[in-house]
Amino acid sequence: MYGFEMGPIRPPSEANSILLRVTRNCPWNKCEFCGVYKGEKFSLRSVDEVKRDIDAMKAVGVTSSSAFLQDANSIIMKPEQLAEILVYFREKFPEVERITTYARADTLSRITPENMKMLREAGLDRVHSGYETGSDQILQMIHKGTTRDQQVRGGLKVKEAGMELSMYFMPGVGGKALSEENSRETAGVINEVDPDFVRLRTFVAKPGTPMGEKVRNGSFVPCTDEEKVTEIRRMLEQVEGCTGVLVSDHIVNLLEDVRGSLKTQKEEMIGKIRQFEALEPFERRRYQAARRMGFVRRPSDMDRLPADLSEQISGIVRKFQTSEQWEDFLNYFLEQYI
Numbered sequence: 001m002y003g004f005e006m007g008p009i010r011p012p013s014e015a016n017s018i019l020l021r022v023t024r025n026c027p028w029n030k031c032e033f034c035g036v037y038k039g040e041k042f043s044l045r046s047v048d049e050v051k052r053d054i055d056a057m058k059a060v061g062v063t064s065s066s067a068f069l070q071d072a073n074s075i076i077m078k079p080e081q082l083a084e085i086l087v088y089f090r091e092k093f094p095e096v097e098r099i100t101t102y103a104r105a106d107t108l109s110r111i112t113p114e115n116m117k118m119l120r121e122a123g124l125d126r127v128h129s130g131y132e133t134g135s136d137q138i139l140q141m142i143h144k145g146t147t148r149d150q151q152v153r154g155g156l157k158v159k160e161a162g163m164e165l166s167m168y169f170m171p172g173v174g175g176k177a178l179s180e181e182n183s184r185e186t187a188g189v190i191n192e193v194d195p196d197f198v199r200l201r202t203f204v205a206k207p208g209t210p211m212g213e214k215v216r217n218g219s220f221v222p223c224t225d226e227e228k229v230t231e232i233r234r235m236l237e238q239v240e241g242c243t244g245v246l247v248s249d250h251i252v253n254l255l256e257d258v259r260g261s262l263k264t265q266k267e268e269m270i271g272k273i274r275q276f277e278a279l280e281p282f283e284r285r286r287y288q289a290a291r292r293m294g295f296v297r298r299p300s301d302m303d304r305l306p307a308d309l310s311e312q313i314s315g316i317v318r319k320f321q322t323s324e325q326w327e328d329f330l331n332y333f334l335e336q337y338i
Ligand code: SF4
Pocket: 026, 027, 028, 029, 030, 031, 034, 035, 036, 037, 072, 104, 130
């Protein structure tokens, strides 16, 4: 319709970026929590085709100070081809200050340091990678197709090439059984790699995905909404000597204000989670309900709710007798957000 292609997703931090599709869909497409590209076939796009898209964008006046290369694992392209695209794009859009992309940890671990540096010099500034967890046991369980070792080697290579690394952590993805493992092993990877950004994506078992089916048939017992927040606290408590930033930039995260420098604000972030954990159970649920319905972002927002809305929320909370019903209620909203 626009004369150039556009893939289905980009990170929230790239909301205002030019979206340049260099490959289509996901070459792995087997992660059990992910339904984004299910049924879609991966394909590479030719350099000429992508250059035509760049020309078409330029012709219709697309502009921004940032750009994001789509889809799920752009660096699977031949490095020389991707570099050629980056250089061409930079020539056509000199106003762009930052170019970023998604990349899988296994691909990052295989690319040579020389090729990574070539991509950096061609204009790639930041890599977003869905690590999800640092636990090999959980990575296997969710069919991520990557290992902790690949995460560490790939992540360090990104940083050594002079790019920023933005990794994603998925609290709750190991379920109740592997909750402590998820915190501990993810903190271990963060400590080894020291990524520039650790972005929180709270796990939600979306219906229609293999993990959604496992929840339905009882073979995977999910963490509660509160337990996922506790995982973030435990992860933070085990992070040592890191200089990056914890980012909460998705509505699936329960406490949006748990974010900040891992170097200087770690205790403050842990304190915010402890404050939530210390709320009376009824108040905790009132906050969860208000957050999941989209009225608040942090517990202190509860004081600003109009009195009638606050009373309605209390009424809703009182209706739930069992914790299963309660979690189902919260998940009903969460599923709309992913
Ligand atoms: S999470 Fe990423 S790598 Fe996994 S299937 Fe989805 S798009 Fe592909």
